[in-house]
Structures are given as C-alpha cells and as structure tokens.
Amino acid sequence: MLKAHQLSFQFSPGVPLLQAASLTLSAGQWVGISGDSGAGKSTLGKLLAGYLAPQAGSVTLDGAALPKSGVQPVQWLPQSPELAVNPRWRVAKILREAWTPSNAQCQAFGLQEKWLSRLPQSLSGGELQRVCVLRALAPEVRFLVADEISTMLDPITQVELWQALKQEAAQRQLGVLVISHDSALLERLCPQRFHLSGGQLTPW
Numbered sequence: 008m009l010k011a012h013q014l015s016f017q018f019s020p021g022v023p024l025l026q027a028a029s030l031t032l033s034a035g036q037w038v039g040i041s042g043d044s045g046a047g048k049s050t051l052g053k054l055l056a057g058y059l060a061p062q063a064g065s066v067t068l069d070g071a072a073l074p075k076s077g078v079q080p081v082q083w084l085p086q087s088p089e090l091a092v093n094p095r096w097r098v099a100k101i102l103r104e105a106w107t108p109s110n111a112q113c114q115a116f117g118l119q120e121k122w123l124s125r126l127p128q129s130l131s132g133g134e135l136q137r138v139c140v141l142r143a144l145a146p147e148v149r150f151l152v153a154d155e156i157s158t159m160l161d162p163i164t165q166v167e168l169w170q171a172l173k174q175e176a177a178q179r180q181l182g183v184l185v186i187s188h189d190s191a192l193l194e195r196l197c198p199q200r201f202h203l204s205g206g207q208l209t210p211w
C-alpha cells in the first residue's frame with residue numbers, strides 16, 4: 008500500500024501548497040486527482056514518487072520509506088515525455104532502459120518496430136508518450152502516477168493507451184493515480200476521486 012500521511016509542502020516560505028494532505032493507494036486501485044492549474048497536483052505526484060521530499064508528513068510503501076536506489080516501485084509519468092528521455096539515445100535503448108517489454112506488450116501500447124532505431128525527437132509527442140509509459144512498467148514497479156499523460160493524444164490513441172494500461176494494471180495489480188483536468192476521463196477510469204484545492208484533498 009502506498010500511503011501519503013499528512014503531507015505538507017511549499018516551494019516558497021509562507022506559501023503553503025499542500026497542507027496535511029493524506030491519500031492511500033492500494034494494489035490494483037485507480038484513484039483520480041483533479042484541481043485547478045497550480046493547485047499542486049504534479050507536486051503531490053512527485054512527492055508520492057520520491058522526486059520531492061515533504062517538509063512534514065511522510066510517504067511510505069508498505070510502511071517503509073521509498074527505496075533510494077534501484078528501480079523505483081512508484082513511477083511518475085509526466086505530461087511531456089520529451090523532457091524525460093535522453094535525446095541522444097535511440098528509442099530502443101530508451102524503451103529498454105530498465106527492462107525489456109514483450110512483443111505483445113509493445114503491440115498493446117501501439118509501439119511500431121520502425122520507431123526503435125530513431126531518435127526520440129523524431130517521434131510525435133503521443134508516440135513518445137507511449138514509449139515512456141511502457142518503459143515505466145518494469146516488473147518491480149507497483150504504483151504509477153499518471154500526470155496528464157494522455158493530454159497530447161488524439162481520442163482514439165487515448166482510448167488505446169488507457170485500455171493497454173488498464174489491462175497491464177489488472178494483470179499485475181498495479182495501483183494507479185491519475186492526475187487530470189478532464190473530469191469525464193477521471194470518472195471513467197477512477198472509482199475514487201479527489202479534488203485538490205487549498206492544499207487539501209476533497210472526495211468527489
């Protein structure tokens with residue numbers, strides 16, 4: 008179980024972003040987070056994945072702190088995949104950085120063989136996003152923070168990406184936190200949803 012307990016965080020002194028916010032994500036559970044631009048959704052996601060450390064409160068995985076080395080069991084997937092890859096690596100190397108997905112998994116996420124020998128900047132944002140999502144699904148990974156990951160995809164590719172992720176998550180009992188401005192998407196994907204405002208999470 009991934010647990011955020013009474014997290015408080017601020018970038019600037021006197022400007023609190025999160026104020027004692029708590030959230031629990033169990034294996035296989037899908038939870039949605041909405042909130043206005045600047046409310047702190049990505050910051051919450053980064054705290055949960057260990058990219059940032061809270062100033063108060065804690066993030067634990069099965070009662071222990073997140074590991075400091077090795078494949079991170081909580082993966083944060085950002086909206087802009089081009090910022091999350093080495094621009095000098097070919098797509099094949101990027102995809103297989105932590106593990107080697109099967110052909111069936113590549114197919115399920117709509118990856119094309121011809122992309123593998125190319126540099127990431129020659130893929131569209133949506134193509135590269137699919138590579139990055141699959142790259143993040145190493146066997147050690149147990150929770151995903153999907154931060155606006157389908158915003159740049161066309162509607163059909165969006166549906167395909169979420170279907171592939173749903174299937175993978177169900178098979179492996181991955182817990183998924185979906186961050187989005189799209190309330191219809193959150194309603195469709197996540198039985199449990201929270202709105203982040205004023206540093207607090209409110210169920211909706």
Ligand SMILES: Nc1ncnc2c1ncn2[C@@H]1O[C@H](COP(=O)(O)OP(=O)(O)OP(=O)(O)O)[C@@H](O)[C@H]1O
Pocket residue numbers: 018024042043044045046047048049050051
């Ligand atoms: N590294 C940083 N240093 C200083 N301020 C930051 C930093 N990162 C984010 N912020 C500020 O913290 C606030 C929350 O940012 P965050 O990205 O978490 O919001 P968000 O809810 O995800 O917004 P959006 O929906 O627009 O992506 C914003 O006002 C942002 O400018």
